[in-house]
Amino acid sequence: MIKLIGALMVLVSASMVGWQISRTYVKRPVQLRALLVALQMLETEIVYGLTPLQRAFFKVGQRVNKEVGNLFLSAAELLEQGRALSAEESLQKAMMRHWPQTAFRKQEQEVLASLAQVLGSSDREDQQKHLRLAVTHLRGLEEEARAEQDKYEKMYKSLGFLGGLLAVILMF
Amino acid sequence: MLDKGDKEGSSMQEIMAILPASVRSIITALPSTVLEVLEEIRLRQNQPLEIRYGQQTSYVTPAGQITSIARQGWVFTQDHVVKLLNQVSQHSLYALEEELKRGYITVVGGHRIGIAGKVVLERGDVKGIRDVTSFNIRIAREKKGVAQKVMPYLFEKGNLQNTLVISPPMCGKTTLLRDIARQVSYGSEWSSSRKVGIVDERSELAGCLQGVPQRDVGPRTDVLDACPKAIGMMMLIRSMSPDALIVDEIGRPEDGDAVWEAIHAGVAVICSAHGSNVEEVARRPMLGKLIRHGAFSRYIVLSRSRGVGTIQAIYDSSLNPVKRELPA
Numbered sequence: 127m128i129k130l131i132g133a134l135m136v137l138v139s140a141s142m143v144g145w146q147i148s149r150t151y152v153k154r155p156v157q158l159r160a161l162l163v164a165l166q167m168l169e170t171e172i173v174y175g176l177t178p179l180q181r182a183f184f185k186v187g188q189r190v191n192k193e194v195g196n197l198f199l200s201a202a203e204l205l206e207q208g209r210a211l212s213a214e215e216s217l218q219k220a221m222m223r224h225w226p227q228t229a230f231r232k233q234e235q236e237v238l239a240s241l242a243q244v245l246g247s248s249d250r251e252d253q254q255k256h257l258r259l260a261v262t263h264l265r266g267l268e269e270e271a272r273a274e275q276d277k278y279e280k281m282y283k284s285l286g287f288l289g290g291l292l293a294v295i296l297m298f
Numbered sequence: 299m300l301d302k303g304d305k306e307g308s309s310m311q312e313i314m315a316i317l318p319a320s321v322r323s324i325i326t327a328l329p330s331t332v333l334e335v336l337e338e339i340r341l342r343q344n345q346p347l348e349i350r351y352g353q354q355t356s357y358v359t360p361a362g363q364i365t366s367i368a369r370q371g372w373v374f375t376q377d378h379v380v381k382l383l384n385q386v387s388q389h390s391l392y393a394l395e396e397e398l399k400r401g402y403i404t405v406v407g408g409h410r411i412g413i414a415g416k417v418v419l420e421r422g423d424v425k426g427i428r429d430v431t432s433f434n435i436r437i438a439r440e441k442k443g444v445a446q447k448v449m450p451y452l453f454e455k456g457n458l459q460n461t462l463v464i465s466p467p468m469c470g471k472t473t474l475l476r477d478i479a480r481q482v483s484y485g486s487e488w489s490s491s492r493k494v495g496i497v498d499e500r501s502e503l504a505g506c507l508q509g510v511p512q513r514d515v516g517p518r519t520d521v522l523d524a525c526p527k528a529i530g531m532m533m534l535i536r537s538m539s540p541d542a543l544i545v546d547e548i549g550r551p552e553d554g555d556a557v558w559e560a561i562h563a564g565v566a567v568i569c570s571a572h573g574s575n576v577e578e579v580a581r582r583p584m585l586g587k588l589i590r591h592g593a594f595s596r597y598i599v600l601s602r603s604r605g606v607g608t609i610q611a612i613y614d615s616s617l618n619p620v621k622r623e624l625p626a
Contacts, residue, residue, distance in 0.1 A: 176395075178388040205389060212381075213389035246389040249426065253392050 144286010153229035312407035318381035327362025346371020398426035408505020445477035463570035465600035470607030483516020495540030497530030528552035554584035
């Protein structure tokens, strides 16, 4: 009986591990989508609303999903209190703080970091150009992420379950 | 009247908030006697920091000491330029396009920062200033009650007169206009309170932040912030039916038409122009025409002969000195 319960536990936990790994493949495209929406809102705020960066960050941060929104909210906060921080430094700092909570990878970080360098420091047309460039990059990454999701999401789920099953069979 | 010390403190705080830390620490180290009368902070790339206070100008050493020797002055570098621009624009240079076109930026509290540098043209028009290298930070101080002395001259049989304030730069023209607006709006011993409309193209008169006046311009005052004067005057007459219109620094031909239009719409217009006396102002085409046609029935001439805001003379439409109207 105990053996049976133990086998069941091994099976369940192995499936959970597989499911956990597959989740990161689901989350990344969702968050990428949110980041894309955020950048498009930022473009509207900057190019049409002429909203100061700090307020624009705040507005955008409130309207997109939590993991991505936190990035902008804390950048807005840093800009407000740390008068010595530049826009770039604030965004970089916010990214360092919140990156682990997101499903993003190095490529996204590079896109955002290069956007941070120019954000707020040129006229409207130039801002628009850079924002659109970042959006294009992220679109590419989003497609890639979706392809990965199709490929690996199911695979890791089954792998977890089957791995567990294998362990159980070997134990018996 | 509010406590003067308190007011002075807040306007200095607003200035401090936009300065990068390096400049801030030097300005804070200035002797308090200088800080109290500080009028301008001038910053030029690779040149020593210059201040203008009271009637004097001087350089400032890194320790916050006043000096007349340029070599001892603290030098403003390119790095500081970037930081100051960041602070002034709240890290949003794109939001300052209009301001960069006009050559000055108005910040919280109505302080004005003049800028100069490399101008970028687009089809012959100024598109903006790209490499900003010079800043002139002018500290706006609200002096309530400065209009007290001129109020008795602005009325004739209880009617507010069309008035032109003539003054060279830095003589307290804007401060006087603001206080006139406030006194007319609150009402004084010479008249009951009236509806006042202010067209504040440079955001200096009311010092609006997000449309809300930061200076006390009275309870019955409507402000069109950052609006071109000529259009603004017509908009206010149509939309807010003011009894008095207050406009700073008129000069363009269309401003003249708008003043003319307003006067004939039964609105008292109080405006200002750069110049040191009536004759000089009358030589300018638009203002000359207004003066010759008797648009204004009061001229107030300001100077600095006895400190900022000295009232040199007050004339009526035929340029005779005006008698004081007794309280109603």
